[in-house]
Amino acid sequence: MITVRGLRKSYPMGKLLVDALQGVSLELARGDFVAVAGPSGSGKTTLMNIIGLIDTPSSGSVLIDGVETGGLRRRERTRIRQENIGFVFQSFNLLPVLTVFENVELPLTIAQKRTTRAERRDRVEFLLEEVGLGDRRRHKPSELSGGQQQRAAIARALVTMPKIVIADEPTANLDSANGERVLALMKKINREEGTTFIFSTHDPDIWEMANHIVFLKDGGIESERRR
Ligand SMILES: Nc1ncnc2c1ncn2[C@@H]1O[C@H](COP(=O)(O)OP(=O)(O)OP(=O)(O)O)[C@@H](O)[C@H]1O
Ligand SMILES: [Mg+2]
Secondary structure (H helix, E strand, O other), rough: OOEEEEEEEEEOOEEEEEEEEEEEEEEEOOEEEEEOOOOOOOOHHHHHHHHHHOOOOEEEEEEEEEHHHHHOOOHHHHHHHHHHHHEOOOOOOOOOOOOOOHHHHHHHOOOOOOOOOHHHHHHHHHHHHHHOOOHHHHOHHHHOOHHHHHHHHHHHOOOOOOOOEEEEEEOOOOOOHHHHHHHHHHHHEEEEEEEOOEEEEEHHHOOOOOEEEEEEEEEEEEEEEOO
């Protein structure tokens, strides 16, 4: 469902170019639970941002359901992203002035899929129950713990029923109990809704939950493991 071919990404740094990715190729299947592992600076965030269509490669291609995304106009890429991909950022990126309910609802309001207010409310309430935040819907993000904010961010990523959820270190800011809860929730949605998850993590315990592990080193794939 996602094919990555020969992905390279260089960033200018003064007169030099930093190679963040140097020729990454991958096949990710529908329903995969993929861990992207590797030391700091190995290219995890760069790779996931490119797969998630929020960044573009210097060369190489990303195909989603056979569609070569590199040749698309910006508007078309945005549409594919909004309709297919949910994002969980390491720093949550919840909007501080909105309540938990409003934060989770926002991608549905923005998406071009037509939904009624009642449909949106049902989906948001279902997800808030699912992530254990049913009683926090009127709170502002600043009134939540880190684990609760991360769970709100996951509900937000799922609200449009994306085929793919990309989560950059979804447990990095959490203690181990909350980290396990967040992962268990992702795994449950992976099983029940068939959603493909691609997440990065430094935590070897969490790699073990994945059915496909991609180890990055210096912008390349060091090894891959499937089961
Ligand atoms: N905007 C940028 N400008 C210049 N260099 C960048 C930029 N973003 C990333 N890099 C460089 O690209 C390389 C890969 O960075 P990336 O953020 O993908 O690593 P990472 O594996 O996600 O690391 P971490 O585990 O610390 O999050 C690093 O050497 C980094 O310095
Ligand atoms: Mg990173």
